[in-house]
Amino acid sequence: xxxxxxxxxxxxxxxxxxxxxxxxxxxxxxxxxxxxxxxxxxxxxxxxxxxxxxxxxxxxxxxxxxxxxxxxxxxxxxxxxxxxxxxxxxxxxxxxxxxxxxxxxxxxxxxxxxxxxxxxxxxxxxxxxxxxxxxxxxxxxxxxxxxxxxxxxxxxxxxxxxxxxxxxxxxxxxxxxxxxxxxxxxxxxxxxxxxxxxxxxxxxxxxxxxxxxxxxxxxxxxxxxxxxxxxxxxxxxxxxxxxxxxxxxxxxxxxxxxxxxxxxxxxxxxxxxxxxxxxxxxxxxxxxxxxxxxxxxxxxxxxxxxxxxxxxxxxxxxxxxxxxxxxxxxxxxxxxxxxxxxxxxxxxxxxxxxxxxxxxxxxxxxxxxxxxxxxxxxxxxxxxxxxxxxxxxxxxxxxxxxxxxxxxxxxxxxxxxxxxxxxxxxxxxxxxxxxxxxxxxxxxxxxxxxxxxxxxxxxxxxxxxxxxxxxxxxxxxxxxxxxxxxxxxxxxxxxxxxxxxxxxxxxxxxxxxxxxxxxxxxxxxxxxxxxxxxxxxxxxxxxxxxxxxxxxxxxxxxxxxxxxxxxxxxxxxxxxxxxxxxxxxxxxxxxxxxxxxxxxxxxxxxxxxxxxxxxxxxxxxxxxxxxxxxxxxxxxxxxxxxxxxxxxxxxxxxxxxxxxxxxxxxxxxxxxxxxxxxxxxxxxxxxxxxxxxxxxxxxxxxxxxxxxxxxxxxxxxxxxxxxxxxxxxxxxxxxxxxxxxxxxxxxxxxxxxxxxxxxxxxxxxxxxxxxxxxxxxxxxxxxxxxxxxxxxxxxxxxxxxx
Ligand code: C2E
Ligand code: CA
Ligand code: CA
Numbered sequence: 001x002x003x004x005x006x007x008x009x010x011x012x013x014x015x016x017x018x019x020x021x022x023x024x025x026x027x028x029x030x031x032x033x034x035x036x037x038x039x040x041x042x043x044x045x046x047x048x049x050x051x052x053x054x055x056x057x058x059x060x061x062x063x064x065x066x067x068x069x070x071x072x073x074x075x076x077x078x079x080x081x082x083x084x085x086x087x088x089x090x091x092x093x094x095x096x097x098x099x100x101x102x103x104x105x106x107x108x109x110x111x112x113x114x115x116x117x118x119x120x121x122x123x124x125x126x127x128x129x130x131x132x133x134x135x136x137x138x139x140x141x142x143x144x145x146x147x148x149x150x151x152x153x154x155x156x157x158x159x160x161x162x163x164x165x166x167x168x169x170x171x172x173x174x175x176x177x178x179x180x181x182x183x184x185x186x187x188x189x190x191x192x193x194x195x196x197x198x199x200x201x202x203x204x205x206x207x208x209x210x211x212x213x214x215x216x217x218x219x220x221x222x223x224x225x226x227x228x229x230x231x232x233x234x235x236x237x238x239x240x241x242x243x244x245x246x247x248x249x250x251x252x253x254x255x256x257x258x259x260x261x262x263x264x265x266x267x268x269x270x271x272x273x274x275x276x277x278x279x280x281x282x283x284x285x286x287x288x289x290x291x292x293x294x295x296x297x298x299x300x301x302x303x304x305x306x307x308x309x310x311x312x313x314x315x316x317x318x319x320x321x322x323x324x325x326x327x328x329x330x331x332x333x334x335x336x337x338x339x340x341x342x343x344x345x346x347x348x349x350x351x352x353x354x355x356x357x358x359x360x361x362x363x364x365x366x367x368x369x370x371x372x373x374x375x376x377x378x379x380x381x382x383x384x385x386x387x388x389x390x391x392x393x394x395x396x397x398x399x400x401x402x403x404x405x406x407x408x409x410x411x412x413x414x415x416x417x418x419x420x421x422x423x424x425x426x427x428x429x430x431x432x433x434x435x436x437x438x439x440x441x442x443x444x445x446x447x448x449x450x451x452x453x454x455x456x457x458x459x460x461x462x463x464x465x466x467x468x469x470x471x472x473x474x475x476x477x478x479x480x481x482x483x484x485x486x487x488x489x490x491x492x493x494x495x496x497x498x499x500x501x502x503x504x505x506x507x508x509x510x511x512x513x514x515x516x517x518x519x520x521x522x523x524x525x526x527x528x529x530x531x532x533x534x535x536x537x538x539x540x541x542x543x544x545x546x547x548x549x550x551x552x553x554x555x556x557x558x559x560x561x562x563x564x565x566x567x568x569x570x571x572x573x574x575x576x577x578x579x580x581x582x583x584x585x586x587x588x589x590x591x592x593x594x595x596x597x598x599x600x601x602x603x604x605x606x607x608x609x610x611x612x613x614x615x616x617x618x619x620x621x622x623x624x625x626x627x628x629x630x631x632x633x634x635x636x637x638x639x640x641x642x643x644x645x646x647x648x649x650x651x652x653x654x655x656x657x658x659x660x661x662x663x664x665x666x667x668x669x670x671x672x673x674x675x676x677x678x679x680x681x682x683x684x685x686x687x688x689x690x691x692x693x694x695x696x697x698x699x700x701x702x703x704x705x706x707x708x709x710x711x712x713x714x715x716x717x718x719x720x721x722x723x724x725x726x727x728x729x730x731x732x733x734x735x736x737x738x739x740x741x742x743x744x745x746x747x748x749x750x751x752x753x754x755x756x757x758x759x760x761x762x763x764x765x766x767x768x769x770x771x772x773x774x775x776x777x778x779x780x781x782x783x784x785x786x787x788x789x790x791x792x793x794x795x796x797x798x799x800x801x802x
Contacts, residue, residue, distance in 0.1 A: 016069030020062050023222050024184050027058025028177040030229030033236050035164065036173065038102055048102075052095025054228040059094070059122050059184050060087045061221040063129050066188055068215055074135045074199070077208035082132035083217070086125050093121025101161045111165045115158025122157065122183060123150045126191045134208045137199035145194035149187055156183035260328075260348035264292045265337065267304075276348060281321025292346075295319050308332045308344065315351065327351040368442040370420055371427035376449075379441035383451050383501040390453075390494055398461040399501075400450040401490040401508035402430070402468065405520040407446035408598075409634050410483050413668055418478045422485070429471045433464065449505065458493055458525070465489045465523040473521065484666075486521035488512050497526045510534045516596070541593055543579050548602050553577055555610050556773035559782065560625070560744060560766045563758040567789040568782075570623035570657060572766065573611035574773045575603065595631045604632045605641060612649035612656065614776045620788040625657040625687065630664040639678045646682070653683030659710065661689050665700050673704065680705055687744070691732065701739065709736050711762070713747025719756055726760065733761040 031054050037047040063086075101114025127146075130139065156179055164176030209217075251273075254261050260276030262269055269290045272282050280295055293301055300316045313331040320326050329349040337343040366378035374382065386397050404426065411419035423446065430440050430448060439451040450468075452461055472487040490511025498504035511526040513534055518524065547553050557571035577585050594600040608626050615624035632638060646653055658679065664672060676686055687708035688701065692715055701709070711732060715725045729745070736743040745757045748767030757765060774782065 012066075013069045013071055016065055020065035020069060021181075021185070023065060023225060024058060024062040024181050025177075026229055027054060027061070027225040028180045028184075030225060030232050031055045031058065031180065032164070032173040032177040033232040034228065035098070035176075036236065037232070037239075038098070044102070048095055048098050050228060050232075051098055052091050054225060054232075055094045055180070056087065056091030056125070057221045057224045057228075059125055060090050060129070061218050061225060062184050063126055063188055064214060064218045065222075066192075067129070067133075068211065068218065074137075074197075077134045077210055078214050079132040079134055079208045082128055083209060083214070086128035086132060087221070089128050090121060090125035093117060093124060097121060097157070097161070101165065107165050108162075111161040112158055115161035116154055117157075118161060119154030119157030119183065120150070122187055123153045123191070126153075126187055130191065130195065132208075135197070135199075137197055140196045140198055142194045142196065145190060149190035149194055152190060153183055153187040156180075156186060258349075260346075260350070262292070262346040262348065263335065263337070263343050264346070265341065265343040267292045270337065270343060279320060279348065279350065280318070297325060308334060313347075313349075318348065327355050368444070371424055371442050373427055373431075373448075374439060374441040376441065376443045379439065379443075379449055379451065380501055380505075382439050383504070386451055386453055387494060387501060395453070396458075396494055396496075398450075398452040398458070398491055398493045399504045399508045400452060400461065400465060400468075401492075401505065401512040402448040402450065403488050403512050403516065404446035404472070404485050405488055405516070406483075406485045408631075409668075410478075410485065412634050412636070413671060414478065414481055414483070418481065418483075421478050422476055422483065425476050426472060426485075426487075429474075430468060433467045433471060438464075449508070458491075461491050461493065461525075462523070465491060469521065469523060488515035488520050489523040490515055490526065491523065492526040507531070513537065517592075537593065540582065540585070540590060541597055541599070543582055544577070544590055544594060544597075544599055547577055547579060548599060548606075551606075552579075553603065553606060554775070555607060555614070556775060557614070557624075557779055558766060558773040559771050559786070560764045561770050561786070562789070563745075563754070563762050563765050565789065566770075566786070568622060568786050569764060569788070570625050571615070571779065572625040572659070572773075573607055573614075573627070575607050576773075591629065595629055598631070600629045600631050601635065604629060605645075608642065609645045609648065612645045612651045614779075615655060616649040616651040618783070619780060620783055621655060622783075622788055623655045623657050623685075624651075625659055627659045627689065630661065633660065633664055633672065633675065634668070639675060639682075642679060642684070643682065654685075656683075657685045657687050657708065659687045659689040662691070662693075662700065665704065669703075676705060690746075692728065701735070701741070706739075706741055708742045708744060710744045710746050710766075713767075716745050716747045716753055716757070716767070717749075719753055726756070729757070729760045729762065737761070 031051055034047060034051040034054055038044050038051065064083075097114040097117035099114075100117055101110045126149075133139065160176045160179035160183060163172050163179060166172045254273035255275075257273060258275060260279045261273040262276045263271040269282070269292055272280070277283060280290075282290055292304065295318050296304065297317045297319075300318070303314065303316060310331075310333060313329050316328050316330050317325040318328045318330075327350075329351055331347045333345045333347070335343050335345045366375060366381075367373065368375045383399065389395070390397050407419065407422065410422055423442070426446075426448070427440070427442060430450070434440060434450065434452075437453045441449050441451075443449060450464070452464055468489060469487060472485065475482050475484045490508045490513070492498055492504045492508035492511060494504055497507045507526040507530075510530045510533075511524040514530050515522045515524040517533075517537075524530075554576045556574045556576050558574060559568040560570045560572065561568050575587050575591075577587070577590060579585060591600065594603055611624045611626050615622070628638075642656075642658075645651075646656065679686065685707035686705065687710055688704075688706045689710045690712045691709045692712045709732060711729055715729055718725050719729070733743045742763045743761070744764040744766060745753075745762045746766050748754050748757065748765045748769045750769060753767075754765055754769055771782065
């Protein structure tokens, strides 16, 4: 009787012990390779089975190889049934232990349970293998050592499973394999130490598998281990290279993405693509060591704690590489990381440029591009807000509508660039008169509006309007000219003049039109009756357009006669409008509207052409006088238009007179002078109309080449009552003579007026006394009764005979 342990070094064949160790180590390594597939493959069951066969075979082969290494003279054999059973126990229990360890969600618990199973399975294999031993005598066990061997085996089994639960970690796998080898070897030799062989010569049934048969079985098991090991290694190699190239491909793809891609696990960044690295200034190992929280603001941190909603991208502020927050659109996804654990993928789109252009578009939508002032939409919005505020606080506010006087002229004369410059200057000037709480907007063209918030009295609106009138009247220097404009301002007050911002704006407009009608460059507060006036003005404009397109305007002719002999010298063409709906409308009423709306251009052209045509058909070569509005005059192309009318009608320029008013001479005198000179070169005569009503500067008369002065009707009417008028007429007449200009008196209604004007040295008379304006068809009859001065040269013989 002797202890196995005593002779372990002496009685074991060292070569076979080494071989057993090699097989054990190799088997453990192969098992660990197979184990990695359990995690990464879809078919975990099959791999667990393979692992069980491999590990079982390893332990089994190790055990029996160690038994074969035992040198003894005893006739030993092995019971085949128990030998096979020990193998099956090993395979099944190991398989079961791996399933337990890796099957469930709770890995720590699974590892412990699996480890217990593994240790016990290996012990069961060992003791079943021992039970298969047949020799003359019997075995007895040292129970303490057996218990210790089983506990050691279980402890090492748990360690191996615990370490090996992180299957993706190569180091962990190696350590687990080493612990597995330790478990197998420790168990074997502790187990062998617990055994006592008690010989009894009587017991001679040593029948069973011989030593050599066992050697074959062990070899087969070892081959199985070897085969599985090699296969696993090849598969592993293939898979590893495929994974590597796949990872490479994904890396390229991810780096090519314009979106930033960040992978984090539990708030720790584990990977980032090129775009994300650039966005956040993350590089190499920094990327992997950064906490996601350091890139977020408080709201972002809170948002990231919410569960992932795959559907929705949301906006966040993120900290960029320069340490500034930028707006980003983020979407979140779960992803499985390489070690099989859950991580989170963040796709990040930088919204900075988009936000900027959105802001730019929003600004454009609410501002006037020329002056950058708020536009109508924004103005209405702000006015609505002001109204809400005023309602709560019982305050008042005002809306001022501003329209420039003379802007069209600047545009026509100096071009659009100058017009734009003027508008910008006006915007600046208006703004400098406002308080911070007030808003000025441009509605397009030369229309501005002001929202004036104030708490006390309408007086403040008045004061502002007056300041504006003044600042806008100051001449404006443009790039290549200095221009003078003015503004007409209308004021509407909340709550008196309207309950909605639209009403207020409309009423401010109405008041502004009133200001224009009252001579411009002034300010008016809204009054209820203005509305009606505006309405009728709109109607007038509408009907006037209709009259132009339907060609229902007509022309009346009123003769001018020589004051001494009473012979007609010319006819003045006066436009007539008899509207089907509005009835007869005096040109004194509609011409101003036509001038404001630009309709004067087609009207003026029509009158000129028709007047020339008529005059060309008269039996006597009298002149025709045509009124020209300042608006027409300022338009380029006037000279061409006049030339066309002459050419078309065949009327010589010498028979045309153009009547202009003093308002023409206020600005752009050089330009006006050039045009007048060009007209005169065509033989046309120019008459100064309504003399005495306007700016009445005698110096104008000297500097412009007029041929005629028409003294305004008002002087003539009061001629007898007011002796001052008589002296004015006399002065004008004498000056006219000295400048070689003819002097005409308009509105002569009585014989005594006519006599007086003749005494005052007026050359020509015009008025109801001589004739009212008459239709073209009546001219010939009039000429029959009042023939022109007969000068043999221009009397047509045929006509004279008739
Ligand atoms: P205007 O150029 O001073 O024309 C003379 C106006 O005095 C005409 O009024 C004529 O009918 C009126 N009139 C003539 N004799 C007498 C009189 O003895 N007593 C009174 N009380 N009035 C007399 P009408 O035709 O109503 O024209 C008014 C103004 O309208 C004209 O004043 C002229 O400035 C403008 N106008 C008329 N036709 C045209 C036109 O074709 N083009 C332009 N631009 N203006 C025109
Ligand atoms: Ca006239
Ligand atoms: Ca006149």
